[in-house]
Amino acid sequence: MFTEERLDAITRALQEKGKVRVKELSEQFHVTEDCIRKDLKALENAGKLKRTYGGAILSQDYPLERDVVDRKNYHVDKKRVIARKAFELIKEGETVFLDISTTNMELAKLLASQSKRVVAVSNMIDILQILAKNPRITAIGTGGTMYQGVNGFMGIAAIEVIRQYSFDRVFIGSCGIDMVDGTITTLGAEDGLTKKAAIQNGRHKYVVMEREKFYFNESYKFAHLDDVSGIVTDEYPDKSIVDALESAGVRLI
Structure with missing residues (x-):
């Protein structure tokens, strides 16, 4: 041939x-x-x-280029599976960070509907509005430069606030993982640097993402697999990827 x-x-x-x-x-x-x-x-x-x-x-198989606010209704069932797993990781009295992520919105809904007393910091307005409905949750917004496409705050001002906290658990969204070099990616520097600041200030750090994103990577590399405690996903990827993650010491949840 x-x-x-x-x-x-x-x-x-x-x-x-x-x-x-x-x-x-x-x-x-x-x-x-x-x-x-x-x-x-x-x-x-x-x-x-x-x-x-x-x-x-296929390069167009997953809508990574769409704004976060346009992805709220995409793969909702999968995001809820991930959110339930993430919720079980959170202990009473912990301080957590939920970054800009439609999966984290589902996690916020679970937190708001349950009785765990937590301090929750976020740079996404949707998440803060959800969390504020539960009086047992202390919801804290980072403030900073507002980005309409994600309905949240990113950049230097948001990072300065994030750096003032020590988080028990950090939940970070991602546009995909480059399994060749083990880097975790997103679409741009502002988002990536904000995520990086949260990871650096967390004790337990988790990437929350659907299975499909193991097969994608985007332009800005904000962390390495070594930087996170685990990946919370709806379904395990192919065995070759599972083996690579195990070799890197990354827990799949």
């Missing part, structure tokens, strides 16, 4: 399945894995896919 034919076949497989694996393609086309990686790089340069750890996905 000529290279062009193989590229067309890989593209069709992506359109049908949404993702492909290097090992499987190597076996299917009877070529080396290095050859397949070169094919995937060529297709990525052409804008047809996004390479991931061990394979590739």
Whole structure:
């Protein structure tokens, strides 16, 4: 099979399945894995896919480019699964940080509906409004520069407030993980630096994200797997990723 034919076949497989694996393609086309990686790089340069750890996905398969406020109703069931797991980690009397994340909004709803007495700091207005409904929760906003697309605060002023606290638990949203170098990513520096400040001031740090995001990574790397205590997700990813996370000492929840 000529290279062009193989590229067309890989593209069709992506359109049908949404993702492909290097090992499987190597076996299917009877070529080396290095050859397949070169094919995937060529297709990525052409804008047809996004390479991931061990394979590739359709570049437009997950709506990472949309504003947070537009993602409130996306994958709600999965976010609620993650929120329930995160809620069980929080102990009575703890101080927690919930960053800008639609999954953290679901966690805030659980906290507001239960009886745990906690101090909750957030830089997202939606989360603060939810938490304020429960008198057992002390809800504290960071303030700072307001970003309409996320309905929250990011940047230097927000970071200065975050640095004044010592959090028992920090829950951070992410746009994906680059499994090649173990970095946790988001869309921009303002959001990334704000998340980084919270992680640095937390005792137990968790990334909250859907399974799909193990196959994505975005432009700004704000943390490494070594920086977090665990990842709270709705469903475990492929075994190769689970093994890589275990090797990095990251707990999957």
